[in-house]
Amino acid sequence: MNGAVSVEKNPWDTRDTGKLGIWLFLLSEAMLFGGFLSSYVMLRLGSSVCALGAPAWPQAGYTGGLLLATLNTLVIITSSFTMVNALTSAKQSNVRGFSLNLLATILLGCLFLGIKAFEYTAKVQHGYFPRSAFIAANPGLGIFVSFYFGLTGLHALHVLAGILWNGFLYQTGQAGDLTDAFVRKVENAGLYWHFVDIVWVFLFPLFYLV
Amino acid sequence: MEQENHMAFPVYVSLVTLTLLTIGSFFVGWGRIQSVVLALSIAATKAALIAFYYMRLRAERPLIAGIVVVGMVTVLLLALGILPDVALR
Numbered sequence: 001m002n003g004a005v006s007v008e009k010n011p012w013d014t015r016d017t018g019k020l021g022i023w024l025f026l027l028s029e030a031m032l033f034g035g036f037l038s039s040y041v042m043l044r045l046g047s048s049v050c051a052l053g054a055p056a057w058p059q060a061g062y063t064g065g066l067l068l069a070t071l072n073t074l075v076i077i078t079s080s081f082t083m084v085n086a087l088t089s090a091k092q093s094n095v096r097g098f099s100l101n102l103l104a105t106i107l108l109g110c111l112f113l114g115i116k117a118f119e120y121t122a123k124v125q126h127g128y129f130p131r132s133a134f135i136a137a138n139p140g141l142g143i144f145v146s147f148y149f150g151l152t153g154l155h156a157l158h159v160l161a162g163i164l165w166n167g168f169l170y171q172t173g174q175a176g177d178l179t180d181a182f183v184r185k186v187e188n189a190g191l192y193w194h195f196v197d198i199v200w201v202f203l204f205p206l207f208y209l210v
Numbered sequence: 211m212e213q214e215n216h217m218a219f220p221v222y223v224s225l226v227t228l229t230l231l232t233i234g235s236f237f238v239g240w241g242r243i244q245s246v247v248l249a250l251s252i253a254a255t256k257a258a259l260i261a262f263y264y265m266r267l268r269a270e271r272p273l274i275a276g277i278v279v280v281g282m283v284t285v286l287l288l289a290l291g292i293l294p295d296v297a298l299r
Contacts, residue, residue: 027281034285045296053242081222194264198257205249209236
């Protein structure tokens with residue numbers, strides 16, 4: 001015995017169970033998006049109509065769509081930054097900082113969905129949706145457009161879930177009691193929100209640039 | 211529990227810069243393959259920055275890192291495993 005005190009972390013510490021659960025959930029989400037994205041990449045690789053390497057969108061409305069998607073990328077990146085600040089404020093028991101940053105995250109999430117809805121409307125007005133007359137006249141683009149609405153729609157649903165989750169935390173945090181247990185809940189919501197950000201980071205170039 | 215994330219703002223600036231770089235490189239007019247490789251490389255760099263600094267993966271215990279590695283390997287298998295179907299068509 002050398003006299004040194006050994007402090008070993010309990011591997012069954014239940015305080016980290018929530019975070020472990022979130023990471024396992026994110027693992028399953030990675031499988032979900034990974035599977036769809038793999039199918040999408042294979043579609044583009046094998047297509048003679050919308051081969052990977054150049055935008056698959058027709059010229060009409062393309063620049064506007066790219067601009068909106070770029071704006072959305074900046075919005076969701078900024079929301080990740082405010083989410084980090086919300087967690088930092090919660091750890092410091094700074095109720096005002098936590099509330100302001102989480103509210104900013106929620107509003108940026110809503111802005112993301114608003115821009116996405118505006119973009120969907122423009123796409124529909126151009127006839128870029130499954131079974132439209134335009135798609136019927138351009139066989140090969142239909143499955144690309146289906147993937148676009150399917151994957152960006154699935155991502156938008158995840159953004160909506162994140163907004164609701166953050167909204168619940170915002171409401172709960174108004175009581176001003178930022179306990180360790182509450183901070184861990186904010187951390188878990190942050191992990192989910194950042195994951196949603198990562199998914200968009202890959203959707204953006206794959207659907208708008210290449 | 212670490213109280214502050216000093217890297218939050220530098221990472222945010224890097225993410226915005228990389229986004230603008232992605233758009234800028236698109237207008238340079240690379241070849242098809244180069245465009246795909248460049249766009250996905252920038253996306254992977256941005257994802258790594260978010261995971262390491264915003265999701266604090268760099269400070270996580272090995273079990274969490276293991277979960278992430280399993281996820282990445284499986285997604286890579288999903289992505290690469292179907293390529294022969296296109297290549298050998």
